[in-house]
Amino acid sequence: MNPDIVIIGSGIGGSTIASGLAGSGAKVLILERGERLTPSPQARDTRSIFIDGHFRPRETWREAGGGRFNPGNYYNVGGNSKFYGGVLLRCRRQDFSEMQHFGGVSPAWPFAYEELEPWYSKAEQLFRVRGEVGDDPTEPFHSVPCAFAPVPDEPPIARARAELKALGLHPATLPLGVDIEAWLNGGRTGWDAFPNTGVGKMDAESAPLVAALRDTDITLLTGAHVGHLELASDGRTIAAVHYRHDGQSTKVSPKLVILSAGAIMSSVILQRSRSPKGNGLANSSGQVGRNFMNHNSVAMLAIDPRRRNDSVYQKTLMLNDYYLSGGSGGKPLGAHRRGAGAARRRSHSPYRFQVDAAGGPAGASIEAPLAKDRCIPPFPFLDRVGIGLPDQRASARTSRRSPKAYSQYEPYDGVKASIM
Numbered sequence: 238m239n240p241d242i243v244i245i246g247s248g249i250g251g252s253t254i255a256s257g258l259a260g261s262g263a264k265v266l267i268l269e270r271g272e273r274l275t276p277s278p279q280a281r282d283t284r285s286i287f288i289d290g291h292f293r294p295r296e297t298w299r300e301a302g303g304g305r306f307n308p309g310n311y312y313n314v315g316g317n318s319k320f321y322g323g324v325l326l327r328c329r330r331q332d333f334s335e336m337q338h339f340g341g342v343s344p345a346w347p348f349a350y351e352e353l354e355p356w357y358s359k360a361e362q363l364f365r366v367r368g369e370v371g372d373d374p375t376e377p378f379h380s381v382p383c384a385f386a387p388v389p390d391e392p393p394i395a396r397a398r399a400e401l402k403a404l405g406l407h408p409a410t411l412p413l414g415v416d417i418e419a420w421l422n423g424g425r426t427g428w429d430a431f432p433n434t435g436v437g438k439m440d441a442e443s444a445p446l447v448a449a450l451r452d453t454d455i456t457l458l459t460g461a462h463v464g465h466l467e468l469a470s471d472g473r474t475i476a477a478v479h480y481r482h483d484g485q486s487t488k489v490s491p492k493l494v495i496l497s498a499g500a501i502m503s504s505v506i507l508q509r510s511r512s513p514k515g516n517g518l519a520n521s522s523g524q525v526g527r528n529f530m531n532h533n534s535v536a537m538l539a540i541d542p543r544r545r546n547d548s549v550y551q552k553t554l555m556l557n558d559y560y561l562s563g564g565s566g567g568k569p570l571g572a573h574r575r576g577a578g579a580a581r582r583r584s585h586s587p588y589r590f591q592v593d594a595a596g597g598p599a600g601a602s603i604e605a606p607l608a609k610d611r612c613i614p615p616f617p618f619l620d621r622v623g624i625g626l627p628d629q630r631a632s633a634r635t636s637r638r639s640p641k642a643y644s645q646y647e648p649y650d651g652v653k654a655s656i657m
């Protein structure tokens with residue numbers, strides 16, 4: 238097939254676009270470096286996931302300070318969404334305007350919430366989001382109500398909800414792409430960080446990709462690892478997408494390329510593609526790979542020895558009372574004031590808070606987009622090096638300080654790191 242459109246990556250971005258293209262008559266090829274996840278005992282085993290890192294990629298990245306880490310960035314059909322928490326929140330209206338946070342400014346977007354609203358509604362239908370609109374004062378306008386009833390609170394969470402309400406706060410139902418009965422039939426575990434190898438979680442594979450592949454004009458090629466994009470002689474369009482499949486280097490020349498390999502890997506592919514300026518494709522601004530916003534977890538524990546928490550899935554409740562205001566004229570903290578001082582101070586941007594266990598809530602904070610927080614591939618311009626060398630060496634790095642490129646690799650579990 239000579240495709241009209243190549244989509245790189247089958248995560249939420251790539252698969253959702255593919256589903257939007259279904260029925261358009263365009264021949265679409267999705268190139269995905271990973272394979273499909275299949276059911277295994279490890280998929281529902283807490284130890285395998287959280288301690289053994291069974292599903293983690295066999296690669297090591299480096300921080301700016303030189304520290305090495307094994308990233309939680311997954312390469313498989315459906316991308317990271319196979320492991321995600323299924324929380325499908327809309328950004329708040331105010332998120333689209335500039336907002337001063339505790340540790341920095343969250344810049345304005347070039348468009349308003351209203352422009353995205355119809356697309357949020359479509360996405361919520363595609364991902365069969367369960368929830369209800371109403372309890373959360375920060376919830377923006379919805380043109381279409383949730384079509385599916387919320388995932389019910391487990392008793393300890395229902396109690397936490399009632400207690401928060403009694404304090405005058407506004408606990409609300411998390412919008413979830415989870416069919417709880419189907420999920421629990423596969424094993425009595427939570428779903429966040431557990432891979433969806435069957436049904437139960439609405440992820441990029443189980444929702445949009447399944448819909449897209451009903452169109453025979455859309456094809457998925459797994460194990461197809463894109464190395465770089467080749468610039469056409471006009472200096473403005475892509476002449477070819479170079480990838481490796483079944484041990485062979487090959488290329489394809491579509492009319493349109495959609496790069497959706499994830500926030501980090503999309504920037505790696507661009508930075509590794511040769512350009513006249515020498516700093517990668519689409520990078521005359523020098524912004525490619527910058528403004529990396531890490532998603533930190535903030536834990537707060539409140540232990541009541543008189544109560545036994547027998548909940549299994551827990552994650553049905555959110556609290557956004559401090560999302561837009563820190564109270565009494567304070568800058569927005571996003572979430573919870575008490576108990577998380579030091580951690581919160583380091584979080585600059587919208588910061589949401591979800592109760593994650595009865596009395597043991599966990600919050601999620603997102604760093605502000607700062608130009609110095611960047612991702613640098615070790616080998617820029619891979620087309621000069623060639624992909625798939627037997628001793629292919631690579632690492633990626635998320636840097637907070639020095640903008641120096643890094644070009645070593647680290648073995649992980651005896652396997653050489655291989656970002657590209």
Ligand SMILES: Cc1cc2nc3c(=O)[nH]c(=O)nc-3n(C[C@H](O)[C@H](O)[C@H](O)COP(=O)(O)OP(=O)(O)OC[C@H]3O[C@@H](n4cnc5c(N)ncnc54)[C@H](O)[C@@H]3O)c2cc1C
Pocket residue numbers: 245246247248249250251268269270271309311312313314315316317318320321322323324325326429430461462463464497498499500502503506657
């Ligand atoms: C444990 C966990 C929990 C999360 N919980 C939530 C949540 O509750 N709610 C939420 O909104 N978000 C959550 N997230 C984040 C969310 O999953 C991601 O933001 C989202 O899936 C990113 O989608 P993407 O399509 O941009 O990228 P990805 O998911 O990274 O998809 C990119 C795809 O491209 C492929 N690819 C990469 N490089 C190449 C290459 N060179 N050639 C070919 N293919 C390539 C990858 O294999 C992958 O399939 C969570 C993430 C994790 C890990």
